[in-house]
Every structure is written in C-alpha cells, then in structure tokens.
Amino acid sequence: MMQKKRFTLIELLVVIAIIAILASMLLPALGKARHKATEIKCVGNFSQMGKGFMMYSDDNDDQLVPYWNSVNNSWDNGNGRGWFDGSVTTGLVAPYLNHVVRGATLGGWYRSWDNAFIASPFACPARKPLGYILSNYEVGKNVYLHGLGINSRMGDTTHRKQKLGAVKKPARSAYIGEGLYNSAYVNWSSGSRVVYPHEYNSEFDQASFLSNGPGKSTFLFMDFHAECMPRTIVPNSTRDNYHAAYATFWLFNPLSSTELSLFHDKW
Numbered sequence: 560m561m562q563k564k565r566f567t568l569i570e571l572l573v574v575i576a577i578i579a580i581l582a583s584m585l586l587p588a589l590g591k592a593r594h595k596a597t598e599i600k601c602v603g604n605f606s607q608m609g610k611g612f613m614m615y616s617d618d619n620d621d622q623l624v625p626y627w628n629s630v631n632n633s634w635d636n637g638n639g640r641g642w643f644d645g646s647v648t649t650g651l652v653a654p655y656l657n658h659v660v661r662g663a664t665l666g667g668w669y670r671s672w673d674n675a676f677i678a679s680p681f682a683c684p685a686r687k688p689l690g691y692i693l694s695n696y697e698v699g700k701n702v703y704l705h706g707l708g709i710n711s712r713m714g715d716t717t718h719r720k721q722k723l724g725a726v727k728k729p730a731r732s733a734y735i736g737e738g739l740y741n742s743a744y745v746n747w748s749s750g751s752r753v754v755y756p757h758e759y760n761s762e763f764d765q766a767s768f769l770s771n772g773p774g775k776s777t778f779l780f781m782d783f784h785a786e787c788m789p790r791t792i793v794p795n796s797t798r799d800n801y802h803a804a805y806a807t808f809w810l811f812n813p814l815s816s817t818e819l820s821l822f823h824d825k826w
C-alpha cells in the first residue's frame with residue numbers, strides 16, 4: 560500500500576514565509592503604481608480644464624481668465640462671475656467644461672448644509688478634504704473648498720487682463736496650480752500657497768509650507784499643457800529669494816523695466 564505524501568508543518572511554514580516575503584516585495588511597488596495612477600488622473604484633469612481656459616480666451620479678445628476684477632478687487636470680472644465658480648450659468652470657465660455638479664467650485668469640493676459631500680469631477684484624486692472639513696467646520700453649514708489656485712500675478716494691476724499672445728514663455732509660465740483649500744490663488748511667496756499632495760502623506764495644507772520638502776503638485780501652463788512637478792523645482796521665495804517672484808514660472812509677462820531687469824529664470 561502506497562503511503563500518501565503529506566506536507567509537514569515545517570514545509571507549510573516555509574511556504575507561508577516565502578509568500579510573505581514575496582508580498583512584502585510587491586506591496587511598495589503597488590503603492591508606487593497607485594501614486595502614479597492618481598498623478599496621471601490629476602494631469603488629465605488639468606489638461607481638460609486647460610481646454611476651458613483656452614476657449615475663454617478665444618471668446619474674450621485673447622485675454623487670460625481674470626484673477627479678479629480690476630475695479631473693485633472682488634472675485635469676479637465685473638459681472639459677479641468668478642474664474643473658479645463651478646456653475647455653468649455664472650462661472651467663467653465652467654460653461655466650457657459642462658461642469659454640472661451641485662455646489663462644488665471648479666476642481667474643488669462642497670459640503671452642504673444637509674451634509675452631502677460633492678467633489679468636482681476635476682478635483683485632485685490625491686487630496687482628501689473630508690477630514691479638513693470635519694475638523695474645521697460645524698455640521699449644517701455650507702462649506703466650499705478650493706482645489707485650484709490661479710497664478711496671483713494676474714491680480715497685479717499691471718498684469719490683469721493680459722493677453723495670452725503676450726505671454727513670453729507660455730510653456731514655462733504657471734496658469735493654475737493646486738492651492739490651499741481656503742485660497743483661490745497660488746504664488747511665489749514663502750509657502751507659495753501651493754500644496755503638494757502627490758507622493759506625499761499629508762492631508763494638512765499647512766504641512767505643505769515646507770520650502771524644500773517632499774511631494775509633487777500639478778500645474779497648468781499657459782501653453783495649456785499640464786505637468787505634475789516636484790516641490791523642489793517650483794520657485795518660492797523662502798528657498799530662492801526674490802528670484803522666485805521674477806522667474807518665468809510666476810511672472811508670465813514682465814511689463815515694467817524693473818521687472819525686466821529682475822527677470823530671472825532659475826527654475
């Protein structure tokens with residue numbers, strides 16, 4: 560009679576140990592793939608939004624989408640319509656993108672009085688603002704969070720309503736980027752008001768103020784291409800001194816002789 564061959568306990572444990580080792584080798588790779596997938600999705604969102612920004616200029620005498628009204632410094636273009644307004648009837652860019660979503664700003668989020676949580680289809684998949692909302696706002700109130708910030712140079716009196724055709728190096732000048740939840744612009748100053756949610760384990764905006772830390776952030780450039788770039792190459796005034804303010808990245812169209820003399824491409 561033939562004896563049945565059986566695994567001993569030791570053999571079984573060895574097999575389990577080998578599987579565990581293989582899994583531990585595979586998991587970091589999966590994490591990386593997931594990072595890459597959210598990055599690709601985010602860049603895709605920015606490119607898509609870029610088409611809306613491009614069409615706005617086409618329809619408005621080649622002007623860039625305004626940062627705010629040059630007359631009263633409010634978030635509109637004089638008609639009560641903001642660039643980040645997510646409504647297809649009142650937004651400046653939303654109508655070109657058929658952005659039909661309750662409450663959420665373009666690329667942002669909305670928590671309603673009746674506790675619905677709505678994300679713009681263009682919201683960055685690497686960001687999770689729910690914890691921020693829960694710790695900063697009481698239930699029963701409308702909360703609007705921004706996901707995008709426009710280059711604040713467009714708020715300078717001299718740079719407002721600049722024409723797209725006048726931008727000197729469109730492929731290297733930032734149009735919109737990923738900004739703080741409570742701010743609708745990004746700029747060159749110490750924290751740059753830019754957040755770096757990609758490949759970076761922090762959901763807290765403030766932690767992103769490190770001038771040379773980890774993380775990547777997506778930008779739409781003025782030639783309408785989008786790129787997810789590491790924090791270390793985005794010019795900011797803490798690390799790069801005044802150069803940051805006069806890099807092509809932020810100063811898309813130097814107009815005064817002072818600006819031109821300081822114009823400095825370091826990034």
Ligand SMILES: [Zn+2]
Pocket residue numbers: 601683684685737756757776777
């Ligand atoms: Zn993103």
